[in-house]
Amino acid sequence: xxxxxxxxxxxxxxxxxxxxxxxxxxxxxxxxxxxxxxxxxxxxxxxxxxxxxxxxxxxxxxxxxxxxxxxxxxxxxxxxxxxxxxxxxxxxxxxxxxxxxxxxxxxxxxxxxxxxxxxxxxxxxxxxxxxxxxxxxxxxxxxxxxxxxxxxxxxxxxxxxxxxxxxxxxxxxxxxxxxxxxxxxxxxxxxxxxxxxxxxxxxxxxxxxxxxxxxxxxxxxxxxxxxxxxxxxxxxxxxxxxxxxxxxxxxxxxxxxxxxxxxxxxxxxxxxxxxxxxxxxxxxxxxxxxxxxxxxxxxxxxxxxxxxxxxxxxxxxxxxxxxxxxxxxx
Numbered sequence: 001x002x003x004x005x006x007x008x009x010x011x012x013x014x015x016x017x018x019x020x021x022x023x024x025x026x027x028x029x030x031x032x033x034x035x036x037x038x039x040x041x042x043x044x045x046x047x048x049x050x051x052x053x054x055x056x057x058x059x060x061x062x063x064x065x066x067x068x069x070x071x072x073x074x075x076x077x078x079x080x081x082x083x084x085x086x087x088x089x090x091x092x093x094x095x096x097x098x099x100x101x102x103x104x105x106x107x108x109x110x111x112x113x114x115x116x117x118x119x120x121x122x123x124x125x126x127x128x129x130x131x132x133x134x135x136x137x138x139x140x141x142x143x144x145x146x147x148x149x150x151x152x153x154x155x156x157x158x159x160x161x162x163x164x165x166x167x168x169x170x171x172x173x174x175x176x177x178x179x180x181x182x183x184x185x186x187x188x189x190x191x192x193x194x195x196x197x198x199x200x201x202x203x204x205x206x207x208x209x210x211x212x213x214x215x216x217x218x219x220x221x222x223x224x225x226x227x228x229x230x231x232x233x234x235x236x237x238x239x240x241x242x243x244x245x246x247x248x249x250x251x252x253x254x255x256x257x258x259x260x261x262x263x264x265x266x267x268x269x270x271x272x273x274x275x276x277x278x279x280x281x282x283x284x285x286x287x288x289x290x291x292x293x294x295x296x297x298x299x300x301x302x303x304x305x306x307x308x309x310x311x312x313x314x315x316x317x318x319x320x321x322x323x324x325x326x327x328x329x330x
Contacts, residue, residue: 008065010040010106011087011172015079016097017046020053022217023097027060029214035106037063040093045083048073077181077191080165084175092175096166099125099214108212109169117205118174120196122158123167123212124148135291136225137218139302144216151208158206161249163196167214170204178202182242189232190239197243222287222302226280226309233313237321250314266308270315283308 012030016023023044030042042064044057048071057068069082084092093109095101105123112121126148127141150156178198185191196206220228236253240246254263273279283305290301 006038008039008041008089010035010091010093010110010169011084011089012040012042012093012095012106013045013080013083013087014042014095014097015045015047015076015083016049016053017073017076017079018049018051018053019097020049020051020056022219023053024056024060025100025217026095026097027057027062027066029100029102030106031063032103033101033106034104035110040106041065041067041087041089043083043087044068045079045086046070047076047079074183075186075191076188077185078183080191081180081183084172084180087172090172091169092172093169094165094167095214096216098217098219099167100128100217101167101214105167105212105214108209112169112207112209112212113171115205117203118171119205119207120163120168120170120174120199121212122151122164122206122208123169123214124208124210125164125167125214125216127216127218134219134221135298136220136222136302139299140216140218142299148208148210152210158208160193160196160200160246163192163206165192165195166216167212169212170199174199174202174204178204184238184242185235187231187235188228190235194239194242197239197246222291222305223284225302226284226287226306229306229309230280230313233310233315234317236310237314237317240318241321250318253310262304262307266304266311269308270311273312280309280312 014023014026042062044053046053046068054068054070057066060066069086071079071082080094091110091113093106109121109123113119125144127137127144129137129141151158151162181191182194185194199206236250240250269279287301287305290298295301
């Protein structure tokens, strides 16, 4: 860590797990920021990685104060919390390890604060797609483009389902006052939305900044994306348990993908899965076949298959929760 006399105004926290090459790319991009290096620090919060991320960071010649934390694998929420608590800047900037902040990213985050109300600022996260990207990257790119266009509308009111923290700035004291991320979210997904609900209740304004941009390098193939969506289904029910008022949002998701024909097919697939454990693997094989043939409707198949995997994760958890609530199964 390079010694600096003054306490930095901004703390950049990078939670990471088994992605040392991605961390290096992020650190290099942070070296090119228009915000002076003396005004920010970087903390890499390592969530149980065994890929020598600590050694890589120790060898990196950073123009800004740089340090690492290491903890046994406990999930992204816990890794974020460790980094936030160890930081000293007034403004916390959270960057996922697959983000490459553009040169003006940190300065734009700083400019977005300072109003009468505390803010949580979501920076733009355009997905990079090139000839080396997996086919899923174009699908994720299109989804984020649509999401970004919606967030950028002047009259759009950001809800908790819109919220993400892969490129987020928020006053450190506000995060601590609302209780940080909930460490119960160990599996993938929904720690962002659950935090957003508490930020709403605390009167924090959620805003979007196109200027505070970081390029997202999406590297997951469909099988990993499917696993993430199943985990996201489970954690959606965990969020529901903590915030029962979100039941309407979960019900809305039940009907927002596809036509009534798809609802019937999905219900049938889930019923078959209960009897035939190989069903998820067969769905993945079907998607791989569509990828090999470059199916014109590949993105539609992605969307429907991911909906199936979401409810594969959410369904059993939701039934258990309803039984516990005494309302019967779905």
